[in-house]
Amino acid sequence: MKKGILLVNLGSPDSPDPKDVKKYLGEFLMDERVIDIPELARTALVKGIILNTRPKQSAAAYKKIWWDEGSPLIVLSERLQKKLQQQVDIPVALAMRYGSMTIKKGLQELVDKGVDEVLLFPLYPQFAMATTETITVLAEKLRAEFFPNITIESVPAFYNKPDYIEVLANAINSHLEGTNYEHLLFSYHGVPERHIRKSDITKSHCKIDGSCCITPSKAHEFCYRHQCLEVTRLVGEALQLKPGTYSTSFQSRLGFDPWLQPYTDRTIERLGKQGIKNMAIVTPAFVSDCLETLEEIAMEGEEIFHEMGGKTFTTIPCLNDSDPWVALLAKWVKTWQTAKLETYNV
Structure with a gap:
């Protein structure tokens, strides 16, 4: 079996334009693990109220922090992926839970490289319904529907490692x-x-x-x-x-x-x-x-x-693509290549 890594972060609008922000917020807030109320009520709240008021406000906030290269979260995640790829000898793909860089695209990228054993790595130190859980549930759904010949193993919360x-x-x-x-x-x-x-x-x-x-x-x-x-x-x-x-x-x-x-x-x-x-x-x-x-x-x-x-x-900045953080990820990946997750406690 050929192994590969799929890093997954939250996501971002394609641009700080209100239309792109509205599309992104619609996907994000309609997730039943983000706003965990009955679908009809969630639809009324999100599409009837929030998406008619919040996109302009959020777009203005995104414009304040948007970089020339694009969304800071996307740019920083891509830098992390590239640095990690330089330190390991198996494919490393990047996906987002919401937005155009979908988990399906990330899995397809790995499959196209011959990968059939995926380490799913939600980039969250702590477990939460609205972060880790929604990523792992969607990844398994996509695996069953589109990639039945691969296996997916998920990195658990690493907050106390x-x-x-x-x-x-x-x-x-x-x-x-x-x-x-x-x-x-x-x-x-x-x-x-x-x-x-x-x-x-x-x-x-x-x-x-x-x-x-x-x-x-x-x-x-x-x-x-x-x-x-x-x-x-x-x-x-x-x-x-x-x-x-x-x-x-x-x-x-x-x-x-x-x-x-x-x-x-x-x-x-x-x-x-x-x-x-x-x-x-x-x-x-x-x-x-x-x-x-x-x-x-x-x-x-x-x-x-x-x-x-x-x-x-x-x-204080997040860990982003700092060398010590990349080195730690590479250490975990290399250990996973030869052992089960539980044996090296990640």
């Missing part, structure tokens, strides 16, 4: 040197609280009550909140951060249902009001900088902080 934590901690530390920051905020993409409960395989553990995420449980294997808090804890230990100098928050909420808290925008506001003058922020739910990091955090977040009296707002 020591070598990942080491790479992330070192990256954060390198950008904190010389900043004199007073507080480091770990901001993760938010999800509705009901997603946490739906992902609870025990059907009873996840209460989001302040204690369940630190109480050992099988539910943690698929608990996004626990996995985010663990990244913060493990990086805090690795960098020997002092208690009270760092914290966790969640960004990008949508709608009126309860989402994971505390919210990032309100946390930034609170820190400013408390007299913090120099803060830094990192976004470990993403491995590639995108709209949520470059506009929502680096622009809107900084504006909020300055309005509250803050002075220095340091935004």
